[in-house]
Amino acid sequence: MNFNMLETPILILDADRLAVNAARMLQHCDEKKVFLRPHLKTAKSLEVAKIATNGRMDGITVSTLAEADYFADGGFDDILYAVAITPNKFARVAALGQRTGKSLMLILDSPEMAQAVASSPLNNPVLIEIDCGESRGGLPTDDPALPEIARLLGPQFRGVMTHAGHSYSTDQIDEVQKIAQSEITAAVDAATRLRKLGFGVGIVSVGSTPTVYYGDDFRGISEVRAGIYLFNDLSQYGRNIARYEDLALSVLTTIIGHNRKAGILTVDAGAMALSKDIGANAHLPEARFGWLCDVDTMAHLGLAVDLVHQEHGSVKVSDPALFDRLPIGSLVRVIPNHACLTAAAGYGGFHLTDGRFWPRQDGW
Amino acid sequence: MNFNMLETPILILDADRLAVNAARMLQHCDEKKVFLRPHLKTAKSLEVAKIATNGRMDGITVSTLAEADYFADGGFDDILYAVAITPNKFARVAALGQRTGKSLMLILDSPEMAQAVASSPLNNPVLIEIDCGESRGGLPTDDPALPEIARLLGPQFRGVMTHAGHSYSTDQIDEVQKIAQSEITAAVDAATRLRKLGFGVGIVSVGSTPTVYYGDDFRGISEVRAGIYLFNDLSQYGRNIARYEDLALSVLTTIIGHNRKAGILTVDAGAMALSKDIGANAHLPEARFGWLCDVDTMAHLGLAVDLVHQEHGSVKVSDPALFDRLPIGSLVRVIPNHACLTAAAGYGGFHLTDGRFWPRQDGW
Numbered sequence: 261m262n263f264n265m266l267e268t269p270i271l272i273l274d275a276d277r278l279a280v281n282a283a284r285m286l287q288h289c290d291e292k293k294v295f296l297r298p299h300l301k302t303a304k305s306l307e308v309a310k311i312a313t314n315g316r317m318d319g320i321t322v323s324t325l326a327e328a329d330y331f332a333d334g335g336f337d338d339i340l341y342a343v344a345i346t347p348n349k350f351a352r353v354a355a356l357g358q359r360t361g362k363s364l365m366l367i368l369d370s371p372e373m374a375q376a377v378a379s380s381p382l383n384n385p386v387l388i389e390i391d392c393g394e395s396r397g398g399l400p401t402d403d404p405a406l407p408e409i410a411r412l413l414g415p416q417f418r419g420v421m422t423h424a425g426h427s428y429s430t431d432q433i434d435e436v437q438k439i440a441q442s443e444i445t446a447a448v449d450a451a452t453r454l455r456k457l458g459f460g461v462g463i464v465s466v467g468s469t470p471t472v473y474y475g476d477d478f479r480g481i482s483e484v485r486a487g488i489y490l491f492n493d494l495s496q497y498g499r500n501i502a503r504y505e506d507l508a509l510s511v512l513t514t515i516i517g518h519n520r521k522a523g524i525l526t527v528d529a530g531a532m533a534l535s536k537d538i539g540a541n542a543h544l545p546e547a548r549f550g551w552l553c554d555v556d557t558m559a560h561l562g563l564a565v566d567l568v569h570q571e572h573g574s575v576k577v578s579d580p581a582l583f584d585r586l587p588i589g590s591l592v593r594v595i596p597n598h599a600c601l602t603a604a605a606g607y608g609g610f611h612l613t614d615g616r617f618w619p620r621q622d623g624w
Numbered sequence: 625m626n627f628n629m630l631e632t633p634i635l636i637l638d639a640d641r642l643a644v645n646a647a648r649m650l651q652h653c654d655e656k657k658v659f660l661r662p663h664l665k666t667a668k669s670l671e672v673a674k675i676a677t678n679g680r681m682d683g684i685t686v687s688t689l690a691e692a693d694y695f696a697d698g699g700f701d702d703i704l705y706a707v708a709i710t711p712n713k714f715a716r717v718a719a720l721g722q723r724t725g726k727s728l729m730l731i732l733d734s735p736e737m738a739q740a741v742a743s744s745p746l747n748n749p750v751l752i753e754i755d756c757g758e759s760r761g762g763l764p765t766d767d768p769a770l771p772e773i774a775r776l777l778g779p780q781f782r783g784v785m786t787h788a789g790h791s792y793s794t795d796q797i798d799e800v801q802k803i804a805q806s807e808i809t810a811a812v813d814a815a816t817r818l819r820k821l822g823f824g825v826g827i828v829s830v831g832s833t834p835t836v837y838y839g840d841d842f843r844g845i846s847e848v849r850a851g852i853y854l855f856n857d858l859s860q861y862g863r864n865i866a867r868y869e870d871l872a873l874s875v876l877t878t879i880i881g882h883n884r885k886a887g888i889l890t891v892d893a894g895a896m897a898l899s900k901d902i903g904a905n906a907h908l909p910e911a912r913f914g915w916l917c918d919v920d921t922m923a924h925l926g927l928a929v930d931l932v933h934q935e936h937g938s939v940k941v942s943d944p945a946l947f948d949r950l951p952i953g954s955l956v957r958v959i960p961n962h963a964c965l966t967a968a969a970g971y972g973g974f975h976l977t978d979g980r981f982w983p984r985q986d987g988w
Contacts, residue, residue: 264712265711265712265715266712267689267712267713267715267716267988268712268988269988270988301934301935323934323935324935325631343880343892343935343936344880344881344890344952345880346878346879346880346892346952346953347629347953348628348629348630348631348632348878348953348955349631351629351631352631369881370881370882370952372951372952372953373952373953376953391883391886395883395885395886395888395938396881396883396888396890396933396936396938397880397881397883397890397936398881398883400885425933514710514712515710516707516708516709516710516761517708517733517734517760517761517762518734519755519759519760519761519762521759521764522755522759524759524760526708526760526761528707528710531901531964531965532965532968533988535899535900536899536900536901536902536903536965537895537900538900539900569760569789570665570687570964570965571665571687571688571707572707572760572761574759574760587736588708588710588734588736588737589710589711589712589736589737589740591712600895600934601895601896601900601934604896604970606968606970606986606987606988607987607988608987622970623970623971623972624631624632624633624634624897624970624971
């Protein structure tokens, strides 16, 4: 693809790397004998979803009802909306079902919401969210409310799900392995407890990219969820979950200024284009707001976006020769610190390295 | 306005506070005898622009060509695109002029780009960007390239502009006053230097919300630019640039979970809805990712979004009574840490407190 004269900033998706990343995860889940329900919160794209499922038009995870609508309207069935439901979203959930006939599975973690769902006209399947250690959403495995919720849900109760978000907090693979096992244990224990009380638990769902890759024994787990593995970013790279050649997403940006006196090179990718997420820096301090790469080869230029303003990125340059190598008006690509936030920055879609454009569904 | 059952997260704009904020700045600029060219990079809304200009359909600033197109198509003339131009944007700039007949003023800071503009079919007016101390874009006042650029631009050269972005780095008003004066001095010095060399300098443009409010002597300045004053946020509040009652923007969010064991309350406004900007925390550490307020009165609840995940915000709760006060399914409003980033999170527009909806133009 000839990037010259493309207006910037735009989002570039390497179709070959995406295909490799998707195939690797599908093969991994086949080997582990678990169903992969890809999380599309990063991609928010029908075309990416089809690659992630290898053409299967069902069994996906989303993080917003805008995504749920988009994928259901696009033909996907069996969609898990993995954010706890509340009554102000019931009308939209009902409308999706009536309009598309597709199945949207909900999650919740309180008797109040179980009661609200059960007494509403909604007939959606529901999972109970379990907290496996992140202390975000979900109930502890031994919480007395667990069977109460299952009882309140009646036939809408389908199983349990948990997410070890804390697997993103370490770059030690043996730590990830431990967290993966505790995620599995929490879900299986909750399922076992409910089954002993007579509830039918069909779905036992876990996952995050690190824990799916590094979980060992998935017995008792019916399905896994992961998403960022499709694109990867410096956050995954810095924690040894992805290799450099697995980084499929970048932002095409233009050098818009040379401040030779201050040793600053300015690009037109700032806080809006890259986001202000610097989570990767906990394990890769030099990640900053993203790495500058050669526009064609993706070779790292040894430079980062060190500071972001709304539409400006400031790059510290110690070698003045780089000003000549990167003249004003020339292009570079920036590997994002955190792809989920960068991809949702308002681009509207992905420019593929083979010239195609794939739209995405941002917002709510 | 009855917020109950509104789907969340959505962006709420207090129309009364916006009107007060806009009128105050217009009056301030009248008193200082400078032309106000509001920066619409935060609002990105035609309706807000009309309020910011008091109905005048010209003289505004934008940060993207998407905004430029949107405001020109919406009837605004004399638009300043305040990010240095490069050749890959010439085609879109030309198309805007041909389509709308409106004037788009460009900025640049290098002989290379002055040459590129001058030798292109573009006939847009151009300002030279001056660096007044932030070390981002712009040339020092005494840079030898300054007259060279003016010469290369020929009749397209119209003046100089600078932006003291570093005025956002202090909460000391006397410091802001000094930065404001140095911003004015830089612009006036550059203009004076060019005039002595025979160039006609019609426009001498400075500004940021803090420096426009705290600049003293604006002699030699033809116009000022400011934007965040329209909405304000915890960043402005924490640096004493805005009062609590000037905070016009908030995110309506739903309590989606109680984790009583961990002392965590979860809302459906996370990194996507609020952004990961924590710039305010430098001067207001308790700002975190935003303050929780009563949905009707906007009274601060003494709680903040302490941690953000993609679609979840985690709120630390030390008083268990708050779980009862804020049941699952109830609504709160979050005052953003930094309004520019939050407003651009993908909401598509503003829900006004009087029930209206105003769209906005995000992206590029």
